[in-house]
Amino acid sequence: MSLRYSAGVLLFRRTDRLEVLLGHLGGPLWAKKDTAAWSIPKGEYVPAEEDSSTAAGREFTEELGLPVPDGEWIPLGEVVYGSGSGKKQLVVWAVEADLDPALVVPGTFAMEWPPRSGRMAEFPEIDRAEWFDLDTAEDKLGKGQRPYLARLREYLAAAPIE
Template sequence: MRSRRSAGLLLFRHTDGGPEVLLGHMGGPLWARRDAGAWTVPKGEHDPDEPAWEAARREFQEELGLPPPDGEAVPLGEVRQSGGKIVTAWAVEADLDPGSVTPGTFTMEWPPRSGRAAEFPELDRVAWFGLDRAREVIVKAQSAFLDRLAEHSSRG
């Protein structure tokens, strides 16, 4: 079986308190009451024949309803999440007002086995986090992206 693949963009900005990253809280009823492990790099699945960089930019637009920012893309590599999905990410320095986001939606059966379809936002909110706080809330495997960004920032 082929692994599912996702690609995304991790926006970062420099503040007096250090670097901050923009994360999205996963939408839908399964994540509604969770904080730790419920925040993610804005990302989405792509087919193996679609270049990951193009998928990352497309998914940013779909997830946040905004065009992906221009700027130098810092490759953050890949991680394998606990469910087996492989996520590729790039960091891009940009500032974005979380209030300007209009998230895409998905449909799922809710409540379970009810036969009713309900629509939910892909991300129900986005916010800026300092790296320490981001490590507390991000999907566990994705914390490697924060470490790689911090390493890149300390060299720059």
């Protein structure tokens, strides 16, 4: 079993409530799913070749087609999730910034579709991005990424208000 490494950036904003930007997983396997079908913009990297913060910024840009907005990068730490050969270590930073989801131009990936057809098709990494309050985001995110919402809450509760 080998551990895979991912890094990502969780944008947040304060409107009348705290909100985070999530991306709905693209491709035919996720098209009709909503609960646990959203993700923090993230992707894999090789620690010996790239540091996690550089990877997080690169993956954010690849997934959303936009650079990470300016702002302080707040480390939210690591989480290991998954099982067997699918085990992944994810490291995430939070950045307070606004971003218009209508500007997102997602990257794509190729996969055989339909299964066992021998035909390759391209699909968007994410098919849409949206802002969610933290309670709704808890339902939207996959289980392995949910700890980052609590960590963001804790950080903001302890941080001095500017």
